[in-house]
Amino acid sequence: DVKVTQSSRYLVKRTGEKVFLECVQDMDHENMFWYRQDPGLGLRLIYFSYDVKMKEKGDIPEGYSVSREKKERFSLILESASTNQTSMYLCASRLDREDTEAFFGQGTRLTVV
Amino acid sequence: QKEVEQNSGPLSVPEGAIASLNCTYSDRVSQSFFWYRQYSGKSPELIMSIYSNGDKEDGRFTAQLNKASQYVSLLIRDSQPSDSATYLCAVLLYGNNRLAFGKGNQVVVIP
Numbered sequence: 001d002v003k004v005t006q007s008s009r010y011l012v013k014r015t016g017e018k019v020f021l022e023c024v025q026d027m028d029h030e031n032m033f034w035y036r037q038d039p040g041l042g043l044r045l046i047y048f049s050y051d052v053k054m055k056e057k058g059d060i061p062e063g064y065s066v067s068r069e070k071k072e073r074f075s076l077i078l079e080s081a082s083t084n085q086t087s088m089y090l091c092a093s094r095l096d097r098e099d100t101e102a103f104f105g106q107g108t109r110l111t112v113v
Numbered sequence: 114q115k116e117v118e119q120n121s122g123p124l125s126v127p128e129g130a131i132a133s134l135n136c137t138y139s140d141r142v143s144q145s146f147f148w149y150r151q152y153s154g155k156s157p158e159l160i161m162s163i164y165s166n167g168d169k170e171d172g173r174f175t176a177q178l179n180k181a182s183q184y185v186s187l188l189i190r191d192s193q194p195s196d197s198a199t200y201l202c203a204v205l206l207y208g209n210n211r212l213a214f215g216k217g218n219q220v221v222v223i224p
Contacts, residue, residue, distance in 0.1 A: 031210050042216030043157075043201065050210045058211070090156060094212070098145045098205065099164055102212055104156040 002027045006091050006105035013112050019078040021108055023091030029103075030096035032074035034058075034066065036087040037107075043090065049074055050096065081112045116140060117204050119215035127223050132189040134218050136202030139183070145205035146178055146185045150198045151217070157201055161187065192222045 007022035023032065033048040035058075045058030047066040055066050063085060067075040074093075078085055088109050092102040118137050126132045138146075145164055149157035161176040163169045163185065169176045175188040185204075189196055202215040 031212075033212060035214075040216070043214040045211065045213065048211060056209070056211070092212070096210060099162070101147050101159045101162055102203070104158070107156050 002029075002093075002103045004091060004093050004103050004105040006089075006108050008108050009106060011108055011110045013078075013081050013110065015082060015112055017078075017081045017112075019081050019110070019112075021076040021078075021089055021091075021110070023074045023076070023093075023105055024072050025074075025093040025103070026072065027093070027095075027103075028071065029093035030071070031094045031102075032068065033092040033102065034064075034074065034076045035090045035092065036060070037090055038087050046076065078110075083112050086110060086112045116206065116213040117202055117215040119202050119218050123219040123221055125221045125223055126192050128192060128194060130192050132192050132196065132220050132222070134187045134189075134200050134202075134220070136185045136187075136215055137183055138185070138202075138204045138213075140204065140206050141180075141183065142207040143204050144207060146176075147203040147205075148174075148176060148185075148187045149201040149203060149214075151201060152198045160200075189220070192220075194222050194224050196220060197222045 034046045035043045049068040065077045091105040094102040148161040151157040163176040173190045177186045199217040201217045
């Protein structure tokens with residue numbers, strides 16, 4: 001079974017802190033994604049990566065950065081956390097083929113106070 | 114036009130009825146389409162994928178794709194209370210590996 005693991009289920013951070021969200025997948029997937037999910041807004045793409053050290057901005061990259069130094073790990077970084085970044089963050093991965101789906105991690109509920 | 118659109122508002126259906134969900138997309142050359150189910154507080158999980166025009170059936174679920182009209186639909190037959198969830202439509206945008214989601218439709222099955 002494909003496993004996508006996010007480092008924390010719940011996280012509480014203070015405004016201005018630098019926050020790291022980690023995601024690891026065990027199926028040698030090329031593509032990895034970070035989304036945030038807010039009520040009424042659905043899943044919005046923050047960044048995605050199609051290979052090691054490669055990244056592309058999604059719809060809402062402001063205030064975030066990412067790192068992909070190894071194929072299995074994709075990190076989301078909040079440079080200076082703000083209260084409007086309080087959200088559910090979801091990581092996903094998939095093979096780089098048109099006929100394959102994305103698999104999601106369990107999500108990280110981040111609260112910035 | 115948004116990349117993926119789902120009509121908003123919760124859908125209430127009686128147990129045993131058919132739930133019908135629709136999704137439209139803007140990228141005319143997209144080839145891969147997915148329906149995910151998300152229970153409250155949980156991650157999305159894939160229930161159907163479809164890649165060619167027509168219908169695809171899997172148990173009580175049927176996905177329908179019409180590339181000319183750029184829509185994808187999901188039918189849930191014999192709806193059960195366990196089908197109560199949010200259903201997300203996803204489209205793999207052609208050429209850039211970007212997976213875009215609609216806002217989702219909440220389905221409530223009333224016993």
